[in-house]
Amino acid sequence: xxxxxxxxxxxxxxxxxxAICMSRSNLPSESMAGQRHHQMLLLPLTHSLSKYQFITSSxxxxxxxxxxxAVRHRRLRHHANQVSLPLxxxxxxxxxxxxxxxxxxxxxxxxxxxxxxxxxxxxxxxCILCDGKYPPASSSASxxxxxxxxxxxRVPCKSRACSAAHSSLPSSDLCAVANCPLASIETxxxxxxxxxxxxxxxxxxxxxxxxxxxxxxxxxxxxxPLILQNxxxxxxxxxxxxxxxxxxxxxxxxxxxxxxxxxxxELGNQFSYCLVSHSFDSTKxxxxxxxxxxxxxAGGGDQGVIEGVVYTPMLDNPKYPYFYSVGLExxxxxxxxxxxxxxxxxxxxxxxxxxxxxxxxxxTMLPSxxxxxxxxEMDRRVGRxxxxxxxxxxxxxxxxxxxxxxxGGGGPEPDMVVxxxxxxxxxxxxxNSSRVVLPRRNYFxxxxxxxxxxxxxxxxxxxxxxxxxxxAEDGGGPGATLGNYxxxxxxxxYDLENRRVGFARRQCASLWDSLSHR
Numbered sequence: 001x002x003x004x005x006x007x008x009x010x011x012x013x014x015x016x017x018x019a020i021c022m023s024r025s026n027l028p029s030e031s032m033a034g035q036r037h038h039q040m041l042l043l044p045l046t047h048s049l050s051k052y053q054f055i056t057s058s059x060x061x062x063x064x065x066x067x068x069x070a071v072r073h074r075r076l077r078h079h080a081n082q083v084s085l086p087l088x089x090x091x092x093x094x095x096x097x098x099x100x101x102x103x104x105x106x107x108x109x110x111x112x113x114x115x116x117x118x119x120x121x122x123x124x125x126x127c128i129l130c131d132g133k134y135p136p137a138s139s140s141a142s143x144x145x146x147x148x149x150x151x152x153x154r155v156p157c158k159s160r161a162c163s164a165a166h167s168s169l170p171s172s173d174l175c176a177v178a179n180c181p182l183a184s185i186e187t188x189x190x191x192x193x194x195x196x197x198x199x200x201x202x203x204x205x206x207x208x209x210x211x212x213x214x215x216x217x218x219x220x221x222x223x224x225p226l227i228l229q230n231x232x233x234x235x236x237x238x239x240x241x242x243x244x245x246x247x248x249x250x251x252x253x254x255x256x257x258x259x260x261x262x263x264x265x266e267l268g269n270q271f272s273y274c275l276v277s278h279s280f281d282s283t284k285x286x287x288x289x290x291x292x293x294x295x296x297x298a299g300g301g302d303q304g305v306i307e308g309v310v311y312t313p314m315l316d317n318p319k320y321p322y323f324y325s326v327g328l329e330x331x332x333x334x335x336x337x338x339x340x341x342x343x344x345x346x347x348x349x350x351x352x353x354x355x356x357x358x359x360x361x362x363x364t365m366l367p368s369x370x371x372x373x374x375x376x377e378m379d380r381r382v383g384r385x386x387x388x389x390x391x392x393x394x395x396x397x398x399x400x401x402x403x404x405x406x407x408g409g410g411g412p413e414p415d416m417v418v419x420x421x422x423x424x425x426x427x428x429x430x431x432n433s434s435r436v437v438l439p440r441r442n443y444f445x446x447x448x449x450x451x452x453x454x455x456x457x458x459x460x461x462x463x464x465x466x467x468x469x470x471x472a473e474d475g476g477g478p479g480a481t482l483g484n485y486x487x488x489x490x491x492x493x494y495d496l497e498n499r500r501v502g503f504a505r506r507q508c509a510s511l512w513d514s515l516s517h518r
Contacts, residue, residue, distance in 0.1 A: 111273075125239070126238045149235050270493065357501055
């Protein structure tokens with residue numbers, strides 16, 4: 001009996017050991033095993049205003065930002081695989097990583113919820129038409145140069161990642177392009193053949209890249225860094241007007257949240273960010289904007305419940321599957337509720353309609369009819385008190401603009417004249433629970449015109465929403481875009497597990513402080 005018991009015990013220990021080894025073999029690394037208990041990971045988002053000083057005028061900065069917002073919105077509407085990324089300083093948020101471990105290489109990339117690819121510039125790197133583009137040669141974002149990927153592994157042609165990078169083309173076609181022999185294609189034995197290069201385009205640039213895998217380290221604002229082994233990314237050796245990489249947070253298998261969810265579901269099934277309000281003034285950005293991966297429940301709660309959040313359901317878009325689309329019921333200007341067109345409330349089977357919540361577009365774009373109705377009510381309320389500044393409108397690309405007062409004062413203050421503005425999102429049966437009231441600074445920008453010592457400076461205020469064009473003329477696509485300027489001062493929650501987007505008013509700098517000191 002002793003001999004039998006010993007044999008049984010040995011067999012039990014062997015099976016247990018095998019089970020543990022098998023369980024660990026499914027993890028990307030030993031270090032990750034200890035990090036799977038993360039409920040939240042805090043990362044700093046850095047706004048480009050905090051890095052660079054602009055010698056350009058407010059007019060030029062606003063004009064550039066407005067133009068790029070319009071370009072991006074048009075690209076959202078016309079190209080299923082082309083998503084514009086504005087590269088103008090003053091409108092973008094960057095995220096820092098390190099790649100590999102021998103040695104680790106640091107890099108800074110744009111964070112973008114409107115695209116689904118993570119890509120980096122790789123050595124040797126050629127960027128066409130990049131003169132004057134961010135970052136300048138002296139910046140920390142570019143001083144490290146393109147990545148050396150000699151230690152990275154190329155992704156095989158027969159993989160889900162390769163198919164996703166090539167717009168869901170079948171693996172057999174991709175392996176044929178990679179010169180895998182027919183016999184090997186038929187027997188699914190093309191592991192030695194790399195995924196072919198792919199083309200990816202944005203509104204004002206493009207790139208050609210190959211898929212690679214390596215470890216990616218995300219340094220947290222508090223606690224230990226998170227290491228993602230076998231992380232898949234695009235490696236670009238050539239780009240047009242795109243000198244900086246992008247961390248795509250959209251709804252695609254190659255996005256950062258999707259890859260994180262496969263590795264650590266409690267971190268990858270929800271993320272949020274809280275953009276520190278800046279009003280294009282770098283002195284107001286004293287803290288980074290918090291990017292929160294995972295749950296940040298109030299009071300240490302569970303189930304990803306975050307206090308004070310107004311939620312609206314995500315809408316599926318068959319043509320643009322990586323967008324975070326939501327429905328908009330109305331826009332309120334003061335007491336006047338202006339119904340949104342039917343096309344903003346839902347997405348049809350052709351991918352038309354809905355509102356894209358986008359971290360990469362600066363200003364919110366509304367369809368012409370809704371925008372004109374908002375402007376008419378705004379002008380009725382503001383235009384009877386302030387003089388219209390048409391010359392400022394021409395120089396900034398924004399409209400309407402008003403001379404609110406001269407630099408010495410005079411006239412009522414804007415907070416007494418400018419009406420409130422609220423967005424009414426779809427998806428709730430509770431009265432007003434889907435109502436998101438924007439702070440005045442999020443939709444009415446005030447600055448001093450002519451305050452350089454030449455002539456009298458005048459206070460100017462401009463509406464920070466833009467005309468996104470007519471749906472019939474533009475040929476369909478997403479009906480509107482909610483830009484990052486209007487998202488300032490809100491925690492914007494992307495609840496991927498429950499397929500909803502939420503908004504909650506926050507003091508974002510204070511939120512960073514409280515979370516980073518946990």
